[in-house]
């Protein structure tokens with residue numbers, strides 16, 4: 001594998017975005033959060049201001065992908081959204097003979113992802129596919145990434161999802177799994193939630209925006225404890241897993257087949 005370019009930037013110019021003001025006005029009833037056109041338009045701004053350490057997650061995904069991607073294999077970005085994690089993988093595997101498959105079931109996200117991939121100067125072998133990630137065939141994979149995606153999959157389908165990934169990985173292949181997490185101990189859960197809330201406040205979100213978005217996500221983004229993630233990965237057969245990133249209630253794990 002070649003080195004990462006010295007000027008590699010986790011937020012490349014191609015990821016320009018409108019500002020997120022989706023929850024700024026008082027809403028009479030708050031609908032469940034969906035990854036539609038309105039969200040896709042502001043998504044880069046939204047995720048940077050909502051996920052503490054998001055840039056570090058992307059840098060870590062690039063670095064770990066660089067270490068584990070193998071020529072003539074596939075790298076999957078499951079729940080690619082507008083393509084930031086795809087570009088992180090892409091920066092690590094451009095010109096290496098790796099093929100990237102970027103998957104998302106939101107047509108608005110996939111459209112943005114395609115635009116971003118057209119604009120990047122990276123030479124990528126890539127398919128960008130609008131599909132449910134549970135319906136695709138994962139095969140010959142050296143790297144799979146779920147950056148903040150599993151938390152949106154219904155609880156009862158999460159083991160199936162991790163099993164599909166495990167079965168499609170080559171021996172020694174990896175899953176990078178980033179998630180918002182929950183905590184068993186109520187005091188710890190409350191503390192983590194309050195520092196996350198404060199982080200968003202410092203990013204310029206008002207108390208109203210934070211509270212309305214939380215309500216919209218309540219039934220859609222279901223976090224689990226680190227222990228449950230570990231158990232699921234172990235049950236699937238992964239021989240090793242560890243947490244390589246944590247910032248407040250956001251973590252990223254790597255699991256090796």
Ligand SMILES: C[S@@+](CC[C@H](N)C(=O)[O-])C[C@H]1O[C@@H](n2cnc3c(N)ncnc32)[C@H](O)[C@@H]1O
Nearest residue numbers: 035079081084085104105106132133147148152
């Ligand atoms: C928080 S975003 C992921 C962020 C992105 N990976 C990044 O690093 O910027 C979650 C994405 O998962 C997608 N998603 C949720 N459920 C899905 C499913 N069943 N199949 C495919 N994509 C899904 C959503 O459309 C959304 O774009």
